[in-house]
Amino acid sequence: MALSASTRPAAPPAADRRPRSGTRGWARWMFYSHLWLGVVTTGIVLIICVTGVLLNHKRPLGLMPDVPNDSPGALPQSLPLAELAARAERAVRPEVAASGIDRMDVRPGDGFVKVRFDDREVHEVTVDLASGRVLHVGLRNDVFLEKLHSGEIFGDGWTLLSDVAAIALAILVISGLWLWLYPRARA
Amino acid sequence: MTDSRLALVVGLFVVPALLLWLGHRMRRQSAARRRVFWGAVIGYLAGMLVTLVAIHYPAVLWTGGGWRTAVVHWGMVVGTAVGAGGGIVATGRGADG
Numbered sequence: 340m341a342l343s344a345s346t347r348p349a350a351p352p353a354a355d356r357r358p359r360s361g362t363r364g365w366a367r368w369m370f371y372s373h374l375w376l377g378v379v380t381t382g383i384v385l386i387i388c389v390t391g392v393l394l395n396h397k398r399p400l401g402l403m404p405d406v407p408n409d410s411p412g413a414l415p416q417s418l419p420l421a422e423l424a425a426r427a428e429r430a431v432r433p434e435v436a437a438s439g440i441d442r443m444d445v446r447p448g449d450g451f452v453k454v455r456f457d458d459r460e461v462h463e464v465t466v467d468l469a470s471g472r473v474l475h476v477g478l479r480n481d482v483f484l485e486k487l488h489s490g491e492i493f494g495d496g497w498t499l500l501s502d503v504a505a506i507a508l509a510i511l512v513i514s515g516l517w518l519w520l521y522p523r524a525r526a
Numbered sequence: 527m528t529d530s531r532l533a534l535v536v537g538l539f540v541v542p543a544l545l546l547w548l549g550h551r552m553r554r555q556s557a558a559r560r561r562v563f564w565g566a567v568i569g570y571l572a573g574m575l576v577t578l579v580a581i582h583y584p585a586v587l588w589t590g591g592g593w594r595t596a597v598v599h600w601g602m603v604v605g606t607a608v609g610a611g612g613g614i615v616a617t618g619r620g621a622d623g
Contacts, residue, residue: 378542379542381542381574382539
């Protein structure tokens with residue numbers, strides 16, 4: 340049943356409905372931090388998002404080689420590391436070999452070693468531990484994406500950029516939630 | 527820091543901050559200034575899109591010269607400048623018409 344104008348409870352005065360000044364100040368801070376952080380960190384957050392998705396699916400997307408070894412030999416039969424490194428260096432172009440070896444990732448269970456070079460494209464040669472046969476030569480695109488994701492690609496100190504973006508994202512989420520829960524607090 | 531690297535940092539952080547600052551009280555600005563502003567915003571967004579593609583494809587470090595390196599470093603700054611230029615041209619045509 341509808342209430343008549345005389346029986347309807349009176350609305351509180353406008354001054355009473357207005358949020359307190361402390362709440363308003365907090366709301367303004369939330370709004371402007373959401374606005375400024377959202378706009379200023381758009382580019383870096385997008386880069387981190389895209390690289391994150393690509394890294395999650397690096398194998399299906401072919402961003403790193405997935406090499407099977409049908410007949411892995413026993414670890415005691417392995418060739419010396421120096422010999423395996425030399426075979427990997429012979430499998431790539433001279434300029435790639437000249438860039439030097441970044442790391443050698445030995446996989447005893449799979450019976451191979453992944454020799455990663457320190458070149459711009461990040462070549463990787465997979466060599467059978469026992470026979471020294473080159474199983475695969477390819478690019479490790481995921482290394483580039485990891486460095487881009489962490490900010491390391493710009494230099495050592497630039498990993499802080501990734502931290503700043505992560506903190507900004509956390510503030511954006513919190514301030515966005517706050518603005519959604521208290522939409523009229525800024526009025 | 528090289529000029530190119532500086533351009534990338536400016537494009538990532540300084541340009542959007544500047545655009546946001548210029549965007550305050552936009553309704554009080556003249557139609558010509560609004561056109562330049564929106565041209566710069568559209569140019570920046572287009573430049574960011576192109577830069578994002580150039581950064582990730584191919585997934586290999588960009589170094590040295592070449593179009594890809596130039597787009598990665600200068601895409602957002604040039605996009606903003608081109609967009610603002612487009613806004614100025616549109617303003618001129620609007621005044622003529």
